[in-house]
Amino acid sequence: MNPITERDIRAAFVNCTKGEARRLYVPRDLAERPWDDLDYLGWRDPRAPDRAYLVAELDGGPRALALRSPAPTPGETRRAMCSLCVTTHTGGVRLMVAAKAGKAGKQGDSVGIHVCGDLACSLYVRGKKDAGPGARSYETITLAEKIQRTTANLAAFFTKVTS
Numbered sequence: 001m002n003p004i005t006e007r008d009i010r011a012a013f014v015n016c017t018k019g020e021a022r023r024l025y026v027p028r029d030l031a032e033r034p035w036d037d038l039d040y041l042g043w044r045d046p047r048a049p050d051r052a053y054l055v056a057e058l059d060g061g062p063r064a065l066a067l068r069s070p071a072p073t074p075g076e077t078r079r080a081m082c083s084l085c086v087t088t089h090t091g092g093v094r095l096m097v098a099a100k101a102g103k104a105g106k107q108g109d110s111v112g113i114h115v116c117g118d119l120a121c122s123l124y125v126r127g128k129k130d131a132g133p134g135a136r137s138y139e140t141i142t143l144a145e146k147i148q149r150t151t152a153n154l155a156a157f158f159t160k161v162t163s
């Protein structure tokens with residue numbers, strides 16, 4: 001994806017208020033992120049570990065999500081597969097919950113997804129980060145197809161949040 005500035009990230013949130021988007025934690029090292037290898041940028045708030053965020057380029061512009069990551073339940077230490085990038089981890093996949101956009105979200109409606117807890121899907125897909133033995137099942141599709149699949153899965157999740 002193309003590099004994105006803090007200002008553009010804050011303006012891209014679809015499921016929180018403008019005030020929240022202004023105050024939430026955005027990484028300070030945006031210039032050093034490996035943008036060429038990212039399908040989305042995901043990060044956690046170091047001061048509030050249950051808060052996670054991600055930004056992606058969808059529909060021709062940046063779109064960002066605020067997520068809650070509840071403390072792992074005992075079942076989450078088992079092997080599980082990320083719904084975005086299809087990497088299998090032991091204990092590394094976390095449930096992330098997004099408040100729905102608009103009125104539904106204000107009424108408490110949310111949607112959840114199981115994803116790589118470190119939000120590093122892009123690096124797992126490209127083999128730049130290792131999730132341990134058996135992390136990837138053998139697939140005959142190309143890297144470009146895997147990237148496309150991750151992006152399509154992410155776009156589908158955004159649609160769930162905003163519909």
Ligand SMILES: [Zn+2]
Nearest residue numbers: 082085116121
């Ligand atoms: Zn993943």
